[in-house]
Amino acid sequence: MYASRVVFFLLASLSWLRSAAVAGGCGGGDRPVIFSFGDSNSDTGGLVAGLGFPVNPPNGRSFFGRSTGRLSDGRLVIDFLCQSLNTSFLNPYLDSLAGSKFTNGANFAVVGSSTLPKYVPFSLNIQVMQFLHFKGRITELASAGSEVPVSVDEFSKALYLIDIGQNDLADSFSKNLTYSEVIKRVPSIIAEIKSAIKTLYDQGARNFWVHNTGPLGCLPQKLSLAEEKDLDENGCLSSYNSAARIFNEGLLKLCQEMRSELADATIIHVDIYAIKYDLIASASKYGFLNPLMTCCGNGGPPYNYNIRVTCGTPGCEACSNGSQYISWDGIHHTEAANSIIASKILSTAYSTPRTPLNFFCRGWYVQVKHI
Template identity: 60%
Template sequence: MCPLFTLRVIFCTLPLLSVPVHCQCTKTPIIFNFGDSNSDTGGFADGLGLNFAPPNGRTYFHQPAGRLSDGRLMIDFLCESLNTSDLTPYLDSLGPNFSNGANFAISGSATLPRFVPFSLGVQVSQFLRFRARSPALMSKGYKDLVGDGDFQNALYTIDIGQNDLAGSFDYLTYAQVVDKIPSFITEIKYAIWNIYQSGGKNFWVHNTGPLGCLPQKLALHGQNASELDEHGCLHPLNNAAKAFNAQLRALCEQLRPQLINATIVYVDLFSIKYDLIANAPNYGFQNPLMACCGNGGPPYNYNANINCGRTGHTVCNEGSQFISWDGVHYTEAANAVFAAKILSTNYSSPEVNFNFFCNKM
């Protein structure tokens, strides 16, 4: 994930991970991220003027840090692998530093409906405003922004769709949810095209994870044993995620010949996350379908009325090897494994490592 920069070898070892990454970049990598709570590093907190309650952030940050996790997210680990600082939320108004890009992801975001804060389309509109304003302000002497030429070499990461599917299952049948998927994919297509037309050429697209393995969904919908697979996950929700991912992959393949001189990497996060859940003991994890922070105890420790951080919640011991943090989001330990798998390139199409972007220079 080293964008197009000339060569200087930086040995980047991702903390907690066994996969070393060699980055060959002469200047700070620039990343623009779009998505939901899976990659929100504080945009929701900045936008609403509040922060998530403890014990969120207890690991690494040792306090709430605008992330729905006990610690770092995948995007944090990926930035560390590039030897660059965490992405600053676009909505951060208190001394922001956008010299290495910006994070437009907001918890709760989806592709649809359009024009509703903070849908994917709104995030892209925010980026286009940033794209126009940043070089203009730099020409007037402002610091900690992105210069005009750096937007073309930047990496654009997209991780969205989970909320579209999850929200649809609240009021639609499986068949109706699947029928809506093309409309979600169309919004992602528009986003990529709009960024490309503004000069972006390097895209890193994550598919959506196994929705049917989330403790929240299992606690709310998992009473029918016939709908559970051999690992205890819900077939219908996971099948819908697979249908979404198949169409997202097809979109990436469709766009590659259309976006001249662009690179679009599709990353199979579904397989990465499902593998960890299905083989949790092999990775040193326990209770793969149970939330660390929640209420209700086994098997899922999820109560919609007593979420993590609310009065009455319980939380596992710090350092416990849980995969799910709060029933919807993942622990830092799980995010570290996900990042390592991404960096291995085994789940990327085309199968490229992050040096690929450097070597294109």
């Protein structure tokens, strides 16, 4: 068993390296600039910086050796994507003490964010407003002849990554709304994402990378809290996943429509749901044990999740080997799972249209010719 797991992770590493090579960095001397908007799936420390809310160890133990505000034992998907572009991890926009000069962009994603309600910390439209302030200050400083971390023309060349919507659905179910009531909210969620893309476009953004939401019904937290367990063949909540798929269908349609509406923009839709569900359905193939069990939790089988004793709080212990688990804390993924998710994103097999991550680099067309 141990030998087979070693072989698996060696193969996974080789796959990651091949994927990263395809993505590459920016050619022609260009540097990748990324602006990220979303929730805890992409938050690299925004919650801690913005609200002072503690994210305690063992978060961060696998890669960083300390807590960095990420809800995982190590790197997030966005961290792996940055590494594939040969750029440093994105610093939170709100972290003034990070020592970041924001030369490769900024991360506006914050734990708990959703699209609705608007104008609450840190809903999607607030994140976009923060970006507008950031861009406005850069423009003012550049006009005054001051040194700026990102040149004004790099805003139009940058990649705008959006990964949000999971909390909108999760919060709706947590409020005991019926399935049909949750579905009725989907158009409003999609409308907020459309508004965000259009606002960014009006500010010169032309390159968009949009993630749909994962299988909500496969999260150990949801499974442990659900009173009625309408489980599918892989042990996930069917109604929750159905709502996620309906949202994802709407998001894919939105991306298709906006590609026509915004003719000079590139809008890539990435099927995160398919990637993450495959991890659950084929867990043993990837070397994972108990795909619906939490690594860092307190509750025992089958999910090891206790809402009163969550990861990072006293009385909660983490498993000894996070690489055997998909779920880190009942909601978020382990670094091992995030690595596989990122490699599948980089493969372009889950992107519509199929496009390498570094498409926004001027040197991309030259690179693709030689792949």
